[in-house]
Each structure stands twice: as C-alpha cells, then as structure tokens.
Amino acid sequence: DPRKTLGREELVRRIIDYVAGAQSTIRAQIRAMGSSCDWSRERYTMDAALSRCVTAVFSRMFRDGLIYRGPRIVNWDPALQTTVSDDEIDHVEREAKFYTMRYGPFLVGTSRPETKLGDTAVAVHPEDPRWQAYIGQTIAVPWPKGPTITVKVVADAEFVDPETGTGALGVTPGHSQVDFEIARKHSLPLIQVIGEDGRMTEAAGPYAGMTVLECREAFVRDLQEAGLMARIETYTQPISICHRSKQPIEPLPKAQWFIDVNKPAVPWRGKLLSLKQVMKSVVESGEIRIVPDHEEKKYYHWIDNLRDWCISRQIWWGHRIPAWYRGPEEFYVGHRPPQGEGWVQDPDTLDTWFSSALWTWSTLVDPKRAADPQLDLKQILAASPDFQRFHPTSVMETGWDILFFWVARMILMTTYVTGQVPFRVVYLHGMVLDKDGEKMSKTKPETSIDPLDVIREDGADPLRLAMVLSSSAGRDTRLSKEQITACKRLVNKIWNAAKLVERSLAAAPATEGTPAQAVHPVNRWMLMRLKTLITTANNRLSGYAFNDAAEHIRASFWGEFCDFYLEAIKLESLKQLGETAAVLQHAFDCYLRLFHPFIPFVTEQVWQELRRPGYLIRAAWPEIEAAHDWPAEVEGVDAVVRLLTEIRRIRSEKEIPPNAKVDVLIQPRQHAPIFAACREIISRLARTTEPVIENAPQSSATALRNAVVAVDAAFTVAVSLSQADLAVERTRLARQLETEQQRLARLEQKLKDERFLQQARPEFIQSTKAEAAKIGATIASLRERLDSLA
C-alpha cells in the first residue's frame, strides 16, 4: 500500500512525476496523428486556474444547498479503500448460494447471511395476511452464538413484494442500499457490522474480526447446528464489482459529500429547476443536439434513474475537498482555510469528473483573473476574453462510453454555473475495438494499440483515414490491418497522381482562362463531377457523416479523376489545350483540399512540391461553382465511359490480345457531338483503330456480320472480329433483351397505374416516362441486332 509506505506528500509528488511523463507521451501522440490544435491553450484540470474554478463551484453549490454531507450507503471498495461512484461499477453474474433462515417467526432469504447480524427490522407487505399479527411489534432475535438483535416488524407496500421469496424481508440498513432507504423511511436504527477493512466489527459479537467470507461460513454453520437454516439453494447472483479493482463492492454507511440532483435550485429560462430537470430540458429543447440521435434516449433514461451524485473519494490524488474542520463542531467551506489556528482540511478528494465537468469553460478562464482572490466566479468569467469569445463550444466530440461520466456532468455544471449550455452539438464516436472485439482501454494495455507504432509502420495518414472510414457516429469499429493497408494504397495513389499531374502541367502550355471557360466535354465533365462531389461532401460533413464524406472523395478521386480523366488527358491533342491545364490544376487542387482533413501530411507535402501558394492547411475549402453547369456533357461523357467498358468487356471476353487494335462502329442515339469529340479518347483508352461514328445508322446488317455488338441506352457499338461467335452473342443479347423488357414492363405497369399517376411526385412520373422511353429505344436496337443475326 503506497499510502502507508510513502505518505500523502510523497505519493502525490510521485504521481505528479508520472503525470508529466504521461503528458509528454500524449502530446507526442496527438502531434504525430497530425491533430491541428492551438497548443498555446493547452490546459490541465490540475492547473491553478482550473483548480480555483473547482473550489469556487464547490463553495457556490454548497451555499445553494446543492452540495451536502451526509451518511449514505456508498459503494465501498475494500481493496482500493475508497468509495466509487455508481457509474464506476460493473455488474457481473455468478453462481452463489441463497440461504433461507429462520428469523423469529419469519423465514427470510439472503445471499449474504453475515449481514443479518446487523438487521434492525423485518419488512412485510401491509396486506399480507400471514404477518398481520406481527406488524408494529419489536422482536428479539438471539443468534445461536450471539449477538441478539432486536428487529421491528414494519409494513411497507413500496419495497416489499409479497410474492417474492418468503414475503418477509430482513432489513439491514448498514449494508444494503434499499434497506437503508427503508430504514430512513421508517426511522429505523442502523448497525454497522462490516468495517472498511472488510472485516466484521465489534457489533458482530463473536464474529468480530473475521473477514466477510469467514464470518459467512461460521455463521451459516452455527445456524445449521441450531436448526435455524431452512434451506440453501444455488442461484445466479448479480453482483457489483469495482470497474478498476474488479473486486466486489461492499455497501457501507459513510459520511460522504453529495450533489443533490433533485433540489429545485437552478434558475433556468425563467424557472427554478433541479439539476436533473435542466439536464433534461436542454436536450429536449434542442439547445443541445446529441449525434447519433439514439444516444439521446439513453441520456434521458440515465437521468430518469439518476440518484444524488457522491462526489467524495478516499484517495489522495485529485482536487481536495475545500472544507475545513476545527474540532467536532466548527466547519467551513471555501477556497482557503479561514483565519485562525487548528483548521484541518477534509482528507478526501473530489471525483475526477467534478473538475472535468467544468472543462468547457474552466479552460477558458483568464489565469490572471482566476488568481485574484477578490473576484468571484461570475466576475472571473466576465473578465475572461476567451470565455466571452469561445463559449459555448460548437461541437463536443467524445466517445459514447463517457456520455454519462462526462457529457452529462458538463451539461449539469455548465448550465448551473454559467447559465449557458456547454456546447451545441455532442458528436459521440464509437469505440475502437481490437481484432477480437475488445474495447481498447487504459486499464487493459494488452488490448491497446499505440498510434506511434502504427504510424512508424504505416504512416499517420493511413491510420487517420482508416479510423475515419471505418466508423460512423456511435458505432464501434474494429481497427484492422486490412483497413490501414487499403488506406495506405490511397495515400500512395495520391502521391503517384501528383507526379503525373506535375509532369503534365510542365509539358502543357500555359494555362488559359478560368476552368469555367472550358469547352471540351471531358474537361466540363471533370468540373461537373467535382461540383457534385463537393456538394455531397459538404452535405455529409454537415451531417457529421465523416466516413461517408471521405468515402465519396476517395471514390471520385480514384474512379473518376485517376481512372478516367488523367488517362484521357494523356492524349496529346487534349493535353495541349490551354484549358486542360487550367482544369487539371483546378481539379487536383480541389481533391487535395478535400482530402486534407483526412490525409494532412501527404497532401500538404504534395501541395508544397507542386509549388501551390502558401500552406494547404490554411487553404480554403473548395467552392461550389455555379458557373460549372453542363449537364449534357456529364451524361454524354458518362455514356463514353460506359462505351469504353463495353468495348473492353468484349475484348476481354473474346480474348483479344491487349496490344491488338480493334475496329469499332459506334451508333450514338444521344450525345452524338460528344462521342465525336471523344473519338481519340475512345481510340486510345479502348485500343481501337479510328472509330467510325454514324450519326444515322448506315451500315447494313451484313457489314456487321463479323462483329460483336453491345447495346446501351445511349449508343450501339459494334466491335469487328475476324470470327465472331454468333451463337454466343445471340444468347447474350437475348438475355439482355429479356431483362430490359422486364424493366420496361415494370415501368409501364406503373405508368398505367392510376394511383401512381395521381399520387407520385410529378417529377418522378416524368423521369419514369423518360426512363421507359430510353429502355424502349434500347430494346428496339437489341431486336434489330437479333433479327440480323437470325
């Protein structure tokens, strides 16, 4: 026990040393992750200014009657020798014995016979006919080897269910939460038979000095010998264990400091509310939004079940309770001890969440003002520029596991102290789990990953991106090696694309005009795709769907920019257009800006190497350009992309050697000028000879005899083959015809349906009609080709 060997001062000194080391580790991790923090405003809850806030709040709550000291059943951890809060307790189930013993005229059940030595009452239901005669009596119960206890028989309809157990409940006010409540209600005495050391007290008579388990064994044996044990059964017992020590909690009566959550003492929006009511009201009213929504329900449920908050801890590290005593009578609460000799400070410290609960504003107080003993809290806040400017916080980001510990307590404290909400939005991220689905935790180092290790191995960018991509609000995520590897590939892709962009820009003529003046359909298409992307990314980001935003950016960059646009502009004639250089630069700039929050290091490096102005981290987020408005080019080039896929598919299926060029005949049904403008692109990307584009179908069926044909809504394309397998093609086209006919049938059915025509949105009916017409045209082409193959 370091408290015994070191003493208070030395222990605290060592903890301070430990904290210094931990702080520098955490700082290094945050920096290595690329978090952009204002390091000049780094704060620690034990800083002088923050400590001043802690004692000031304590004093004020005490004055307002919201903090009181009183005996309560607390969750005592005999292993750690301290109380723990309700929220620091885990519930586990285990096999245990359940004892039913004779108890005067009653049979009472318990899983903890040793506590019965401290019983002061038996509670029964007031309408239970079995016990009517005894209600109100006081009965002496002599235990076989002592002591003799006197129990009062009380009737209670609230706590006693006549159907449960024997219908008679032995009341142990000193060692049971409920029994303590019953005792308070019926003014029963309290006998403490278990001490803080986990051993029986003098009140336990002959059992004094035994541990709880020793006493249980001995007492049960004595009861059995005396014939007082009716039965012993085995059952599954829910028990409370301390989250930190994993040892069973011993409920004990102790004088502790509490915050009263039910007393109406907080002026809020014109009413006097309890802390509970304020906490509930600010979320219900929408002043605070919790993301994801369903966490709000858990928050309400927690508040509904909330009891007074025990804030004192019997540990030495933390903010010491600002209460001083002199003798048994004198008592003072304040930041400093009162004048005079002999004042002793309360040895207990405050629950760590007490100071953390002040975080959104205690970090913003001006340290100089906080050091001025003349000022009270209100004056300190009024004179703190950061508080005036930055409070409330816009978005509070933390894990869902501390919604109750921290978020709820910040709401409680901040509304009470400042009259403001602490933040507008709470974004709760999920837990990062290890590969076995275990939550990573400080107390379980074997489950934890040190970001510095991952960063050394794979880099900070892939780690960040993997974490963002694999998690949505409130949902846990397993951090996998595969995810990080996939992200590494994206980062690498950006780097390689940058090399190509740099080379292309160096080889291109000077950029001409603005992107908005671009004419070539491929350039216009790129700008339109970007515009759609920025719009989507903005929507997703403002909806806190960070993973979704990142995914859209990734898909557009890789699938549209790299796979199509960069390939397309390798074509000399396109590359040499002055507008292309302008569009290329603009587009790549946009992607870098969009990627930067997710991939800060590589994008910044690329930005510098391309000699873009200033720092990317300070560059503006891309704008949605209203002038970029060419819907026809988007549809047309999309059709060209599909055309490329069709030709490549035919090549692949027919096993045409990659370097062999094929002859193609294209019959556009729409966007003919765009197909024409993309002639060279088609030729290059699909490896064809000069494509023949027929605006009006001229080629006879026989000319297409040795060809494979693909039919799309926007075009029909024929790829010449020396030996086309007509049977295979017929089968494929017939299958396509069938699916297209089914789709058309579905749409036509809809369009015939009166209810659809009356009730669907007009725009949707329009687009359904347009779709049906397109499919109709596709079907006509398919039939034509099938006929010619017949």
Next chain:
RNA sequence: GGGCGAUUAGCUCAGAUGGUUAGAGCGCCUGCCUUACAAGCAGGAGGCCAGUGGUUCAAGUCCACUAUCGCCCACCA
C-alpha cells in the same frame, strides 16, 4: 427486470430526407510489368438486404411482432 442497438456479397462494413438496375475495401476468377502508380491497370463472378405481417403508387430504408447476437442501466429477498 428496464433501456438502447445490430442482422446487407466469402470477411469487415457504408447505404441522409422512402423512388427506377443495392455499393466499397479486402478476398476470389481472367488477362496485362500500357512511359504516375503491379501498393497498379482492365474485365468478371458473388446479395429473395434475418423472418413474418403492415403502411405506401413505391420499402434495405417507415411501423408492429418474432428469432439470433451485442451493449448499457438495475434496490445482489
């Protein structure tokens, strides 16, 4: 006992305000070292969206119930 969530491709997961043929990464199959990138490129296979009912012109998406799994809370007679 009370509350909250999950169930979508072989695996890990996205699918905002209901809308026409449901997506990604990894894995798998085929072919390519094409002068940014083989950590890549091109093509492909693979899903009655857990089940049943309902609301709706229209359901992976909304509602009810069921099944399975997970988490949180709970006054351990």
